[in-house]
Amino acid sequence: MATKKLRVGVCGFFIECNRWAPVSTREMFGAALDLAGDRLQAELERTQPRTLPDCAGFVAQMNRLGPWEPVALRMAAAQPGGPVEHAFFVELREDIEARLLAAGPLDAVFISSHGAALTTESDDPDGELFERIRALVGPALPVLAVFDLHCNVSERMTRALSAFVAYRCNPHTDLRERGEEAARHLHALLARGPGVVEMVRLPFVPPATAQLVAPGTPYADLIALGQTRVAGPILNVSLCGGFALADCDKCGFSVVVTARDGARDAAATLALEMAGIVWRSRQKFVSKLTPLASAVQAALEAGQPGAAPLILADVADNPGAGGGGNTVTLLQALLAAGVRGALLGVFTDPALASEAHERGVDADFTARLNRDSGAAPFAAALQHDARVLALSDGNFVGVRGMVKGSQLSMGPSALLDLGGVRVAVISERQQLLDPAQLTVLGVDLTSVRTLVVKSRGHFRAAFDEFAPPERILEVDCPGLTTPNLKTLAWTRMPRPVYPIDEHASWNP
Ligand SMILES: [Zn+2]
Structure with missing residues (x-):
């Protein structure tokens, strides 16, 4: 039958x-x-x-x-x-x-x-x-x-x-x-x-x-x-x-x-x-965020010869939870402190990526980050001298972690050198989920001392070989995806709710 x-x-x-x-x-x-x-x-x-x-x-x-x-x-x-x-x-x-x-x-x-x-x-x-x-x-x-x-x-x-x-x-x-x-x-x-x-x-x-x-x-x-x-x-x-x-x-x-x-x-x-x-x-279930100043200090130390690589996770600007992937608080602090060997990847700014493609590799220019952001939440503008290090169409095939084997795209992308800090600029908003997103821009990860990621945690599956969990700091910066739940203006969340309201109780 x-x-x-x-x-x-x-x-x-x-x-x-x-x-x-x-x-x-x-x-x-x-x-x-x-x-x-x-x-x-x-x-x-x-x-x-x-x-x-x-x-x-x-x-x-x-x-x-x-x-x-x-x-x-x-x-x-x-x-x-x-x-x-x-x-x-x-x-x-x-x-x-x-x-x-x-x-x-x-x-x-x-x-x-x-x-x-x-x-x-x-x-x-x-x-x-x-x-x-x-x-x-x-x-x-x-x-x-x-x-x-x-x-x-x-x-x-x-x-x-x-x-x-x-x-x-x-x-x-x-x-x-x-x-x-x-x-x-x-x-x-x-x-x-x-x-x-x-x-x-x-x-x-x-x-x-x-x-x-x-x-x-x-x-x-x-x-x-x-x-x-x-x-x-x-x-x-x-x-x-x-x-x-x-x-x-x-x-x-x-x-x-x-x-x-x-x-x-x-x-x-x-x-x-x-x-x-x-x-x-x-x-x-506690969130242990690192204050910005301590994160910058750790990045300064990671830039010293012989120090182990470090990951700074900008968890409050995670495109994987609705963040714009374009806040500059952490970047600004690293630049101001003179951190060396840092790489921010990936940063979403289609206008900046497009300008880098027009100017070409090795061009020196004034990079204007977030020029188009307008009223985008938390996306402050930033200007800095930059050099175009590499360009890419942004297409990549995942090699490790969540998107291994997947054919994906970041849109027109550029690697910029802001002096001590390189920034991987992309056009299509997304998290850093795979080393291939950086290697298509010519990045050799062994040259990176501090990797700054716009991600809450999914990067961990892909960058476990770059840095162990104890060398990952979740940094406390402002942003749309902050884990500091007490700071948000809730309107529909049922209250009381733990841990926003520590006294919350549950009656089964
Ligand atoms: Zn999820």
Whole structure:
């Protein structure tokens, strides 16, 4: 007897939204990833697709598990930014609905999701999308989604899903594995459904810098503990630290448990138990920022002969959480102190990159940083004598860490020498995630004494060979993505919430 060929709808909506960052537009999705129908279908069939690796992992594992056919709907993703232009979200959601209706009978739906989206009019677009999908496919069809562990979870989201799978690594190096896991759960649910998802959200918003998953961190210990509870009907335990900077009523550490066989009570009991354990460990999630003056001193020392390389992470200007990647507080301080051997990478300034390309390699000029920034938050202007050291189209293939093997672009890029401090200027806002972003500009990392990164932590997966964890300082500078949560003007965050309000309590 021939095995039935499964038909699985594939779609996605992927963005992390910082309440205070500039609006994320249709064009930003268009520039990053926005594919539908045949174009998405073709991408799903490629070995190195432009979709996120969770989708590629899902497809690859489904291929291994038996005959099936992906039915491409629509998938849109953008760099972290401000709330999404609402009209674009509505168009995307309606398009996914229309394609779902036109797809004919399906056996399941897979969603590549981030889970911390906002729009200019909605604080839970993810929930709205999942609810509409559920309404169209009916109550029984498995609908599975993969999430960033920085997702902000609502019951509207979990009620619409049959399986909820969050990354377990931060830096996020396990997207592909989580997509593979979702494929295995799909087969488990087809054999032993229905899948049910239960969640508990805590009044606890760990700062992003305290959410590192590395040996000995509290988050790693909790995630490992959660994995010991995956047995019997429990398919997945997701511990989602969340994204506080969304400033919405979904903010808070969420424990999300998926079970098969409709085992809702088992899922709910485990979610509550794990939430209690997380709550009791909340005081371990501390952010240890280095004052600017101490960071500059460390960079001066790292410039001395024989000193070990140093990384200064400008965590408050992380494009990976909606930052502009263009603040100059740290750069200015390093220049003023006369630091030698430092390299700032990568700094987003399309106008400066373009001017460097016009002037050419070896040109000396007055670099005007942030000339176009206008009212961009925190992006002060800075002028400094500079020489163009190298130019690049900014295309690179990742060699280590989160984007290893991916073909990516920074747009027209230039390496400038500001005297003691080199700056890798790019056109397309992004974090430093890979050494290849610097080597395409001719940088030999052995010549760098202090590497300054506009990133919260994902760089760690790529620059572990450059500097060990104890030589990484997270610097306290102003910016849109500051981990100093007490300094922000919250308007929608449910209060009291720990650690913004130290007296916050939780009543299960
Ligand atoms: Zn994340």
